[in-house]
Amino acid sequence: MKPILCPSMMCCNFSNLKEEMALLEEAKIDMYHCDIMDGTFVPNMALGISDIQAIRSLTNKKIDAHLMIDSPANKVDWFIDAGADIIYLHPESEMYVIKTIQHIHERKKEAGVAINPDISLVSLEELYPFCDYILVMTVNPGFAGQSFIESMDRKIERLVHLKQKYGFQIIMDGACSPERIKAYSCCGVDGFVLGTSALFKEDKKYKERLDELRGVCGR
Structure with a gap:
């Protein structure tokens, strides 16, 4: 299988979104990744509902919404209604994670958890059976252009083992250089x-x- 390649839309030029999207569609990307930041859960503000609506109007491909916000349960419907197909939650921001994931599934959408570098995989064990995806953060969330945290190797290795049991897919987020994409795709x-x-x-x-990237991955 070839890797799922997801452009981070906070890095694109929103002043000329139509052109950017046309180039990304020509490149046959697999899905669009949208970082939603509220300035509270992370020290930055990024994309919102209107941005997802704009991206949805220009593509039929999947859009994910990575909710880096406080109390996401009260807001997931906003992003689903705006056009998101996959919702990522940070477990530390939501009291009833399983209930919220179940609601996302009831809306006929996919769900996953986003795991910050300092969150232990053991603490999330009860969530894995409910997840379609695991978004593993290899940088601290909030800003583009950060350095890869090398200690994430062990966490990724453990997640690859866990996915054989639970069936989720692993998406890596943070400093994904071509060299790392090749190496971790093979892993x-x-x-x-x-x-x-x-x-x-x-x-x-x-x-x-x-x-x-598709050529060097060899999958």
Whole structure:
């Protein structure tokens, strides 16, 4: 299987979204990754409902909403109604994670948890049977362009083992360079969020870069 390649839309040029989306569609990306930040759960503010609506109007492909916000249970319907197909929750931001995931499934959408670097996998054991995806953060959330946290190797190795039991897919988010995408794809990671390390450059050669990534992964 080829890796799932997901451009991080907070890195694109929203002043010319139609052109950006046309280039990404030409590059045959697999899904769009939307970071939703409220300035409270993480020290930054990013995309919102209107941004997802704008992206949805320009594509039929899957859109995920990575909710880096406080109390997401009260807001997941906003993002589903805006056009999101996958909702990621941070377990530490929500008191009743399983209940919220069940609600997302009732809305006929997919759900997953996003795991910050300092969150233990053991503490999330009860959640895995309910997850379609696990979004493993390999940088601290909130800002693009951060350095990869090398100690995440052990966490990813453990997640690859767990997915054989629970059937979720693993998406890696943070400093996903071409070299890391090749290495972790071979290790069993299913997909990668692409930001400034692998995709978004001033030359906008999105198709060329994605073709190269698919070629080197060998899956």
